[in-house]
Amino acid sequence: MSKEQKLSTESYKGVRDFYPEDMAIQRYIFDTWAKTAESFGFERYDASVLELSELYKSKGAENEEMVNEQTYTFIDRGEREVTLRPEMTPTVARMVAGKRRELTFPLRWYSIPNLFRYERPQRGRLREHWQLNADIFGSHSSMADAEIILLASEILKGFGAKKSDFEIRVNSRKLWNAYCDSWKLSDDQRKNISGLVDRKNKISGEEFISSSKTILQDETIHQEFCALMDGTSSAQEKPEHAELMNVIESLHALGVQSATYDPTIMRGFNYYTGTVFEIFDTNLDNRRSLLGGGRYDNLTGLFGGDPIPAVGFGMGDVTMRDFLESHSLLPQNLQGVDIAVIPMSEEYVAPAEKIAATTRAAGKKAYVSLADKKVGEHIKQAEARHARAIIVVGEEEIASGIFTLKTLADGSTTTGSIEDLLK
Amino acid sequence: MSKEQKLSTESYKGVRDFYPEDMAIQRYIFDTWAKTAESFGFERYDASVLELSELYKSKGAENEEMVNEQTYTFIDRGEREVTLRPEMTPTVARMVAGKRRELTFPLRWYSIPNLFRYERPQRGRLREHWQLNADIFGSHSSMADAEIILLASEILKGFGAKKSDFEIRVNSRKLWNAYCDSWKLSDDQRKNISGLVDRKNKISGEEFISSSKTILQDETIHQEFCALMDGTSSAQEKPEHAELMNVIESLHALGVQSATYDPTIMRGFNYYTGTVFEIFDTNLDNRRSLLGGGRYDNLTGLFGGDPIPAVGFGMGDVTMRDFLESHSLLPQNLQGVDIAVIPMSEEYVAPAEKIAATTRAAGKKAYVSLADKKVGEHIKQAEARHARAIIVVGEEEIASGIFTLKTLADGSTTTGSIEDLLK
Incomplete structure (x- = not known):
């Protein structure tokens, strides 16, 4: 390259340079995550950002599409198809399954990986971001679900958030599946109605009702569905409802009063099998989802052997920083020498x-x-x-x-x- | 994927999974690096592992070869050529050059990036490793060189190493270039003889002498070269020698007695312009190089504007852990809860x-x-x-x-x- 051709000082598109000022904030976030997780006895793990692509293709066709269209995937010089990890859950499931005979369950594990998605860059949706991942492996107990949600709540409080700054909404995939079973929905209907519920807050009330009617067809079922969504149904008749209330009551007993049942919480990934939850900012100007997670009891089964029950959540650095800034929770003096x-x-x-x-x-x-x-x-x-x-x-x-x-x-x-x- | 096809639990070839036990050691190493660097007022920065490939092609043909044959390089969906960074120095030079008008020099910056090389996996030469990078930007002072070497020494002491566990060997590219100038070597001769000196410890004494004779041809020059390598030359006559001794004497004054002039220290990268150094384990069974670095005053010039002088070093996690293990310096109880x-x-x-x-x-x-x-x-x-x-x-x-x-x-x-x- 000749002297006239100047190299660009721009970073690659959609990723961030962390100059010391931003890095100090990033480290404050990571340190608070780590400190709170460790106070619960969670142990830190890590892995390479490079994974064989097959790890992401295994969970079904919709993920195959995700791998092909939304990930950084390339062929290495040894003809292996490699992906920059888009999420950590498949990696941790692989690691836990790989040492299942040596590990003493239940495990409490956390990590702060960087994740890559090939998306058009926009606010809060960069191509690379970092995420706290915390999971309990090897416990079917509803107290494990409650503890994971308590940890998420304690992390927000660890940043100085007041209880009134956020609210916790909990649902159960099992309960939802019991409804779908009772309505005798086809696989396609289930997939479409679940997707619609997941998008509920992004569309108008009319569109939600008309689309759900189109999917469900049967008038009685549609009425039951609408009652469930409105919270006016007789959900408490189902045994899965009692299980879910168990988690919520345990949370109340642990001082997490803002946890409520919300039948519209669905979570995108199809590997969830039980409790699912999200925590929302209560700021009226910005009722964003701060984090979410749930129980996924079957994922390790993909690696052979009996599946190991698991419950966990993920929390992104960009959302976290936005939350701390909008609530004026970022401390001063994160940098400095004596x-x-x-x-x-x-x-x-x-x-x-x-x-x-x-x-x-x-x-x-x-x-x-x-x-x-x-x-x-x-x-x-x-x-x-x-x-x-x-x-x-x-x-x-x-x-x-x-x-x-x-x-x-x-x-x-x-x-x-x-x-x-x-x- | 059908249930019969089990997914592999192996990580991608040449990278590591960090289970909690290994992660605790990794974090101890990173924390000690960070703590010592911060005690010197170094500020932490970071960047994405993804960089445009042109960043590595700019330093000359030999690097072009490195990018093509030894890096993870691929074309993204936007037809950009992207590389997983093989070293951090080009990234930090890019960042410093990018904000040269806003930053207050001199800067003391450090980072702990993961780096990728596409190599056949072998002991200590994985495809992914982590490295401490510490640099001072914006100072021509030889005290900056001394301080960088002092920091490297204090990091080893921070892990509990005794002064007698390692030795510091310092050379000057400027002094070496002055010799090459006085010998009137061609560009090819310079490149070949520098490469040979860099490989000195990997070949026999006879091979070193015969190969150097072949490169240098002239008998008088070859005798001067051999005298320089043996430490019997009249190096002190050159002004560049006085500059180098200045750095070494400053180190002695700061209590770093083991720093000596070693004319065979060359360092691989061709961007070094002044002081170069390496620290070696004094263990007779394993006289390995623990870390190295030097002054590179021209690199930021690639981005336009006057070059910003710089001096720094890099230190890998694998070498560090080997050193700590072989000297029994790893603490017990890195894991645990109360x-x-x-x-x-x-x-x-x-x-x-x-x-x-x-x-x-x-x-x-x-x-x-x-x-x-x-x-x-x-x-x-x-x-x-x-x-x-x-x-x-x-x-x-x-x-x-x-x-x-x-x-x-x-x-x-x-x-x-x-x-x-x-x-």
């Missing part, structure tokens, strides 16, 4: 490095201001770097061994030897 | 969850043992999970409100209300 050591001129850089080393040995973050500039410029830079204090190093200080520590927030100063100042 | 709450039977799961919630509210990690098993089995599992203590919850405990906290390490017990036990 002390900037400022040499008066070039010859004091070496002693400044020694002072910085002493400062670090005392457990504080310190850097030496290397630029060949006037002291005023160094101080401006220290402010830009969010340094909490500065120490200037010049002839007088070196001769006397007496230094001045200046706190930048209030301009207050303390004088003494470096050892004294670090106390 | 308290496992064990319900005597299913009906005590709900109160156990409440106790766990109280424990977490007190800042401790706690999980509820969900398995439907006997108490002895629960305790075995708590040991497998590295729980430090257990609390059993049954009829008697619930009735009295008095619980027993048992420390697993020594079997000692304390009795009292949950609030008392958490103190």
